Amino acid sequence: MSTAGKVIKCKAAVLWEPHKPFSIEDIEVAPPKAHEVRIKMVATGVCRSDDHVVSGSMVSPFPVIVGHEGAGIVESVGEGVTSVKPGDKVIPLFSPQCGKCRVCKHPESNFCTKNDLKKPQGTLLDGTSRFTCKEKPIHNFLGTSTFSQYTVVDEIAVAKIDDASPLEKVCLIGCGFTTGYGSAVKVAKVTPGSTCAVFGLGGVGLSVIIGCKTAGAARIIAVDINKDKFAKAKQLGATECINPQDYNKPIEEVLQEMTDGGVDFSFEVIGRLDTMNSALVSCHAACGVSVIVGVPPNAKTLPVNPMLLLLGRTWKGAIFGGFKSKDAVPKLVADFMAKKFPLEPLITHVLPFEKINEGFDLLRAGKSIRTVLTF
Template identity: 55%
Template sequence: MLTHVLLFCFFYTFKKKSGQIESSFTTDVIRCKAAVAWEPNKPLVIEEIEVAPPQANEVRIKIVASSLCRSDLYLLREGKKDFNFPLVLGHEAAGIVESVGPGVTEFKQGDKVIPIFISQCRECRFCKSPKTNLCDNSVPVVRYEGMPEPDSRLTCKGKKLIQYMGTSTFSEYTVVNQNAVAKVDPAAPLDKVCLLGCGICTGYGAAVNTAKVEPGSTCAVFGLGAVGLAAVMGCKAAGAKRIIAVDTNPDKFDKAKEFGATEFVNPNDHDKPISQVLSDMTSGGVDYSLECIGNVGVMRSALESCVKGWGISVIVGFTNVHDLSTRPVQLLLGRTWTGSAFGGFKSKDGVQQMVKAYMDKKIKVDEFITHNLTLNEVNDAIELLKQGKR
């Protein structure tokens, strides 16, 4: 299971081989390399796969760079609980439109784009509501028994490859529904802004959009992986006065300071619950807490670290294997417990906003990247992520 000994800045960028986009639209099947997960808890295998041409409302994308997220490892570890196999992982990437299917008007060949695991169709009940960033037309992140798999344009050795989160970016080419693609500034460096396809937006937005951190407030961020660092950055951007970084790895604090953390607490250094430690430090609890790990025990600690009356705790880390609980009095006394998917950003709009913020030097992105590896080295990247190597 995920623990709260998480990595910091661990987005590995897989740089694909360079190549020119064809001068005309193509409807041919493309053969290319991809990292295929044939079964859970096994190394990915670099295979030659076939990528079919895009169908109606779809975009075929040449992936330029893809980053590795803990969610990819979660799926490998948890096996067939949420997804079947074989599949192609990857959901944080950037690339160039190679061709489009019938009905696509928003994109054209050569556009720089970021595929997104949450759609924005702009037509469903959720897209039309300002209260959420969910979309009825998104590929489900969690699947249940009997739920049909969405169609896939990827095949290998005669078998359909499931497209994880509808994206499957550990491939040199992929096909994505146009509702789950954001066009970005042509000047944006794709090997940097690929990180905005998940982790940075998820953590940053959890602070500014979901928690709505207020100037002068006190925040606690649990877990200093890339999502946690992005949450720290969001708390700082929102004007928080104190940002307490919580992690069991003291080596992470120097990096957290770069993103705005003012204090560091290691739960292993104390003989009482971390919620009590934070309560003692803040005269009763923090105004906002963000759990960026995916551990239900830490989620409860984050809630109970909040001040009664108005404290808000946001669940950001993903897990789907354990039930979540707390004593009702924690909520009866006025605390709010909520969750955040993709940082509350309407996906297409949010990615474009964050790319602009990066281009305007208002947010950090480059600082999250610790390794540049090729697609052939994907298993090395996975091991580095597991071990917490910088």
Template identity: 55%
Template sequence: MTGISTAGPSTVIRCKAAVAWEPNKPLMIEEIEVAPPQANEVRIKIVASSLCRSDLYFLLEGKNGSNFPMVLGHEAAGIVESVGPGVTEFKQGDKVIPIFLPQCRECRFCKSPKTNLCADSVPIVHYEGMPEPVSRLTCKGKKLTQFMRTSTFSEYTVVKQNAVAKIEPAAPLDKVCLLGCGISTGYGAAVNTAKVEPGSTCAVFGLGAVGLAAVMGCKAAGAKRIIAVDTNPDKFDKAKEFGATNFVNPKDHDKPISQVLSDMTNGGVDYSLECIGNVGVMRSALESCVKGWGVSVIVGFTNEHDLSARPIQLISGRTWTGSAFGGFKSKDGVQQMVKAYMDKKIKVDEFITHNLTLNEVNDAIELLKQGKSIRTVMRISPE
């Protein structure tokens, strides 16, 4: 289990992976088998993968046991090891980023400028009664669910070619791996979905990696005032580094945060972005927007609760919308973001607070659970 394969494209690879056998339990480092890529698939040697809160969400909130055992991880970068029949876009040795959101470029969604969704997208979670998800990973005779079709907490994985972005050879994989989810999601939510305008006032709720990226996106779009909202005051210095101008801790006030922001901004912010995944905060973010034209974007993920709002809050002119992967057409967007990083137009290194190895994956999980990390990058295999 060296992480370096001498296998051909038709050979099963045995390698190391972190397996989640059941919900809310430590991941186990196991030897797994990775099948050869089939038609239109790419087998990738994962070099670096970071831990995203979505991985943690499904590990801790995995109420549907049919998803287990599985291999988590979806924010990564690696090198093409082999390709299956019909793959023309990639070749062995290409540097790539696997993406949880495909871009086939052929369906009605991909052809429309109105969305970044793709008809080939699959539900993040498999429920009883659904067709069995495809997986090329097995361990001890059991099929492993490929989380978000990627499963990057493994030295090798197999991904459909429509969910892989080729990146420039000079890109450092242990940095640009972050562009496969969190940074692109937050940054794009501000720039592509909210369409933040120069001179505007914004509020960002939640200062994890996605929230900090949203702050960075608001600044890049020319926002004059960016109010960072979080219950952890230790995060403000970091938020200021990305462009925040004010910090508000809801715990410091005895009135609703929406009222606090309204008082600060003469009636509400122009744009708000919820980057936590809490339906109560989503409503607060909406109510923090100015009537008439305020736009509130739901960025944080949750699938456990229903949303609620009073109709007058929308009738009065506010817009409430959501954003997946920052509104980027996935393959194109990743390439754009990698180029922006290489051209020093966006920050990436500043999100990385810890560097660990795959063997230390449970340490990375604890750091995130305790709020001690923004992004932990794990070295999975040597380049």
């Protein structure tokens, strides 16, 4: 029996307020309006950015259904939708691509002005949500809200992908992998034979390493205080692994000494102000490029001596690895299917969706790289 045009009752992980566990609730998901798509979720990753909402370091209206790294199958579409149809395998896009704004038309930029990241409203483009629970409206998260058996997204925030792709793996292309990989190959534009330093070896940091290796870097120095992550980093391409706690001097000085004055490319994939500064200073003063990948704490600023840039360093950042999402995601899935890069080593745990709090416990304890929740 078709569910198109009808309200769907299903389960979702609702975050009623910050600093509390997720609550598995019965919710109602309204049908998609014009230019919207309703998706039956199949798999979703547990990402640090979702945990930032729990901790309050990332602003979001409450109550909210978070989750933004998922994959699923189109259940129904609203009027005017042309890019996907029911039955298509898709990845929701937390960084949309309207194709019409100044940013979408810019050849090098990707942060579409229709995003809900800069000033989170917790709604779809029309200013409303499709979720209700206990007769209360529940907010969206970044226009995706993948921690629900069904979700509704705007058409500009969904990409059709290869029908043969394994959704429990390619869901990582919805955020973590693409953010890290693109930061190396597209934002930094890592060059063959270069030396790179990657600060933070979570799922995104390891994806940066995959990108650096793919781009042909000769040395990839992995930096983390958790030595348990070093074996996986080396498996994915790191040539050396160092722990800042093993030295009695700042890690940027260690890296400068190791690399004739500094690395060519550095990446901060933690979201801490002190490591952002260390990553910047660790790249060469005259020719280094440092990329901010980790999401910094809300409303924090970093004082910087302009001399750090005057001699020729470049400091930059980007959302979603600099990729234009609707264009890039299908191609990245195709590249994965063609075995151009691995995703399997990033997935350390697979849990049923109802065990979402266990997945976040693993993340916070540093025991997982990526936990994938399956519906």
